[in-house]
Amino acid sequence: MLTYVPETEREQPLPPGQSPWQLLLLCLVWLLPGLIGHDPWKPAELETAAVIQRFLDGQHWSLPWYGDSAYLIHGPLYYWTAAILAWPLSRMGLAVHDAARLVTGVWMALAMWGLGLAGRELYGRRQGRVAVMALIGSIGLIVWGHHLSPDVILLFSFAWQLYALAWALRQPVQGGLLLGMSWLVLLLGASWGEFLLSLVTAMSLVAFRPWRRPWYLATLLTALVTAVPLGLIWVVDLYQFSPPAFRVWLNYYAFGAFGGLAAWQSFHTFGFFFSIVLWFAWPVLPLGVWGAWSNKAEWRSPKLALPIMALLLNACWLALAGDLIGESSLLIVLPALSLLTTVGIDRLRRGAAAALNWFGIMTFGVGTFLLWCAWLVIQTGTPSSWARTLLEASPAWHPHVAVIGLVFTLAISATWCWVLLRKRSLGRLAITNWACGVTLLWGALIGLWQPWLDASKSYRPVVAALQVAINSQKPGCIDGSLISDSMAASIDYFSDMPLQRREVDGCRLQLLSGDPPPGSMVLWDGARPGERHEHFYLIDKTHSAAQ
Numbered sequence: 001m002l003t004y005v006p007e008t009e010r011e012q013p014l015p016p017g018q019s020p021w022q023l024l025l026l027c028l029v030w031l032l033p034g035l036i037g038h039d040p041w042k043p044a045e046l047e048t049a050a051v052i053q054r055f056l057d058g059q060h061w062s063l064p065w066y067g068d069s070a071y072l073i074h075g076p077l078y079y080w081t082a083a084i085l086a087w088p089l090s091r092m093g094l095a096v097h098d099a100a101r102l103v104t105g106v107w108m109a110l111a112m113w114g115l116g117l118a119g120r121e122l123y124g125r126r127q128g129r130v131a132v133m134a135l136i137g138s139i140g141l142i143v144w145g146h147h148l149s150p151d152v153i154l155l156f157s158f159a160w161q162l163y164a165l166a167w168a169l170r171q172p173v174q175g176g177l178l179l180g181m182s183w184l185v186l187l188l189g190a191s192w193g194e195f196l197l198s199l200v201t202a203m204s205l206v207a208f209r210p211w212r213r214p215w216y217l218a219t220l221l222t223a224l225v226t227a228v229p230l231g232l233i234w235v236v237d238l239y240q241f242s243p244p245a246f247r248v249w250l251n252y253y254a255f256g257a258f259g260g261l262a263a264w265q266s267f268h269t270f271g272f273f274f275s276i277v278l279w280f281a282w283p284v285l286p287l288g289v290w291g292a293w294s295n296k297a298e299w300r301s302p303k304l305a306l307p308i309m310a311l312l313l314n315a316c317w318l319a320l321a322g323d324l325i326g327e328s329s330l331l332i333v334l335p336a337l338s339l340l341t342t343v344g345i346d347r348l349r350r351g352a353a354a355a356l357n358w359f360g361i362m363t364f365g366v367g368t369f370l371l372w373c374a375w376l377v378i379q380t381g382t383p384s385s386w387a388r389t390l391l392e393a394s395p396a397w398h399p400h401v402a403v404i405g406l407v408f409t410l411a412i413s414a415t416w417c418w419v420l421l422r423k424r425s426l427g428r429l430a431i432t433n434w435a436c437g438v439t440l441l442w443g444a445l446i447g448l449w450q451p452w453l454d455a456s457k458s459y460r461p462v463v464a465a466l467q468v469a470i471n472s473q474k475p476g477c478i479d480g481s482l483i484s485d486s487m488a489a490s491i492d493y494f495s496d497m498p499l500q501r502r503e504v505d506g507c508r509l510q511l512l513s514g515d516p517p518p519g520s521m522v523l524w525d526g527a528r529p530g531e532r533h534e535h536f537y538l539i540d541k542t543h544s545a546a547q
Contacts, residue, residue, distance in 0.1 A: 023129045027112055029412060030136045030439045031105045033446035034146035036098040039458035044328075045148040046459065046489040047071060048079070049097040053493055055083040056096065062237040063245055066492045067480075068500050070242070072249040076234065077189030078103070078150035097493075101148045108145050111156040112136070115335050118163035119342050122303045127342055130431065134287065134341040135334055137435040140280030142442050144328050151328035153189035157182045158310070159335040161198055165306055168219040169210055176219035180226025187231030193256030194332070195231075197317045201310050208305045257321035257329055265322020272325065273318050280330045281337055283356060283434060288337035290352075291344025303343055311336040345431055357430040361420065364437030368413065368444045375448045390452075396529035397455035402447075409447035416440045456530045459490035466511070467495050469524035469538055479510035479541065487513065487536065512537045 040049040050066035064071045064079055082100035089099035115135055116128030135141065144151055160182040168175025179202065186195040202220060205211040239246040251262035259265040277285065288311070298304055314332045318325065348356075374390065379399060381387045391397070419436045470478070480488050480499040491499045500507060509523070516522055516537045524538040 020129075023132065026435065026439060027109070027132065027136065029443060030435075031108055031145070033408070033443045034450070035101050035105050036094070038098075038450055038454040039460050040097045040148060040490075040493070041454075041457045042486050043149075043326075044151075045097070045101075046486045046493065048082075048148045048150065049100065050489040050493040051079050052082045052086060052100045053096055055079055056087060056090070060241055062234055063242055067488050068502055070245040070248060072245065072253045074150040074153075075187065075189045075191065077185060078107075078153055081106070082148075097148060101146075104145070104147060104149070104152050107152045107156050111152070111159045111335075114156065114160035114163050115338060118159065118166055118335070119339060121163060121166040122306065122339065123342055130342040130345055130428065131338045133431050133435040134284050134338040134345075137431065137438050138280070138284050138334050138338075139282050139438070140276075140327070140330060141334060142438065144331060146442075149328065150189055151331060153185055154194060154328070155331045155334065157185045157190065157194070157198070158314070158332045160185075161201070162306060162310060162335055162339065164223075165202060165205065165211075166302060168216065169302060172215040172219045173222055176222025177226055179219065180223035183223055183227035184230050187227060188234055191256035192254050193258050193317075195227075196255075197313065197332075201313050204309055204313065205306065208300055208302075208309075210302050210305070257318075257325040259322055259324060265324060266320055268321055268323045268325050273321075273330075276327055277315075277318075277330055277333070280327065281333060283431075284334065284337040284341045287344065287348070287356075287431070288340035290348060291340040291342070294344045294347040304340075307336040307339040307343075311340070341431070345428060348430070353430045357433055360430065360434040360437045364434075364441045365416075367441045368416075371441075371444045371448055372409075372413075378452070392530070394452050394456035394530050396461060397452045400451070402451055405447035405450065409444045412440055412443045412447075456528065459487065459528060460494050462526050462528050462536065463490050463494040465526045466491070466524060466536070466538065467497060470497055470509070473509060473523065476509065477504070477507040478538075479504040479507040483511050483513045483536070484534075487511075487534075508540060508542050510539050510541050512539060 040046045047066065051064045051071050054065050055061070059065050061080070062076065064074075064076050082103040085103050085106075086094075086096050086099035089102070090096045112132050112135065116132045119128035119131035120126070136145075141155075145155075161179060164175050164179035164182060166175075167178060183195055183198055186198060202223070206216065235246070238249065250260055252260040254260045255264075257265070257268075281288075288307075292299075292304060292308055295304055299308065311333060314336065318329060318333070321329065374386075377383065377386045378390045379401065381399075391399075416436055420433065477498045477500045480491070480501045481504050488499060488501060491497050499511070504510075513534060513536055516539050520537075520539040521543045522537050522539055525536065527535045
């Protein structure tokens with residue numbers, strides 16, 4: 001046969017108590033909290049917001065930029081989509097960073113859709129929803145699924161790659177077009193390193209009989225012809241517009257976590273990947289391993305061969321990567337682990353399923369209960385010692401009740417209790433309750449505590465205070481060569497101060513992070529409210545305190 005038809009393609013009756021709208025509602029409730037209503041936070045949101053603002057102000061489309069330098073860690077696709085959405089919404093009164101952060105929700109929703117289609121293609125109708133619930137239950141996705149950061153593109157691309165490779169067994173050309181789309185997103189939004197990883201994954205499948213067919217060559221060629229020429233448009237324009245920026249990208253960032261041609265990196269600090277993945281991919285890591293083991297007799301079939309091969313190559317890539325690897329790089333392993341969880345969830349031993357179910361109920365239930373108790377303490381001021389401790393942790397926050405957040409948290413808390421009473425097979429009950437528990441805890445944290453968190457994490461107050469100090473000085477540039485990327489991006493995004501991090505010899509003023517040199521003339525000092533480690537000083541480089 002020239003095509004492969006999944007064994008579970010037959011129509012199956014809908015299990016009692018399950019309907020698509022419940023999954024859609026769960027995904028929506030998981031997605032929305034945290035996308036709007038707060039300033040850019042660390043890590044990476046500040047730099048991303050500054051780049052998007054520059055694009056809105058007319059920055060050339062192929063060169064991500066903020067301050068006085070290019071920002072080429074990622075391709076520009078995420079910034080383009082964020083700027084496209086932020087342009088109309090910001091004119092309707094929504095802050096640029098909030099409008100842009102909604103794009104993360106769009107990319108996440110598309111990633112869920114792609115993973116759900118992959119689960120359906122490999123395991124049959126109504127199996128994709130299990131994969132989606134396993135994905136949103138992953139601990140590491142909670143932050144990065146709501147973050148103003150291009151890293152969400154990795155999740156999107158690797159989810160749709162799995163669906164494309166599975167679909168290619170039935171529709172080689174259409175699957176090739178879809179695979180090419182996922183590769184194009186990597187080329188434009190991530191790096192050539194992730195693209196090459198995805199290419200190697202697709203080519204390695206020829207080791208398995210379902211893909212060892214002449215038509216699969218057509219799939220790969222279609223994908224390459226779709227992705228590479230379009231992906232090169234950005235690279236060529238970057239070279240033509242700014243050859244120095246192109247050389248920086250090629251030499252240091254072209255291959256993602258492996259660096260570039262002039263600064264190739266491999267073998268990051270020992271233990272980083274393996275220590276992070278244990279909690280980042282919980283619980284899909286143990287459940288995915290169980291899914292592979294419990295179906296080991298079928299390891300040559302597409303339902304196991306595809307996610308296992310993808311997982312192994314992704315894990316090797318992460319283990320070999322250089323020091324540019326970060327926590328968000330692990331997003332690429334979640335789609336394959338979610339699919340393996342799907343294939344093994346109904347074979348999960350009763351004791352293990354019950355343990356996971358009760359562990360999730362107790363963890364998220366107790367966690368949410370503590371959030372409620374702490375919220376009542378800080379709102380009522382009783383006990384006073386506890387309330388004082390919470391207020392000292394975020395001194396810029398003024399006690400008030402966020403009515404919308406309160407109502408939202410009450411609603412999801414009541415809904416969670418209702419979900420616990422529903423019946424389904426124990427394995428699916430465990431993964432459903434876990435996903436709902438993650439959604440509950442995240443929703444309660446944002447609904448009750450987002451204003452308090454934003455007051456302590458935002459750089460806006462410190463930038464405003466610095467702006468007042470700068471306005472009292474003679475006009476001129478500010479040497480920012482010794483401050484963090486986050487602070488530099490904050491100044492670029494929240495103000496119009498002339499901060500420079502290159503060619504700073506002509507700058508009289510200098511902004512420092514940490515203690516200034518002895519004898520320096522300090523013109524201003526400040527920090528984020530409640531911040532104990534990061535303190536900033538503005539000094540006059542041409543004078544000392546003794547003068």
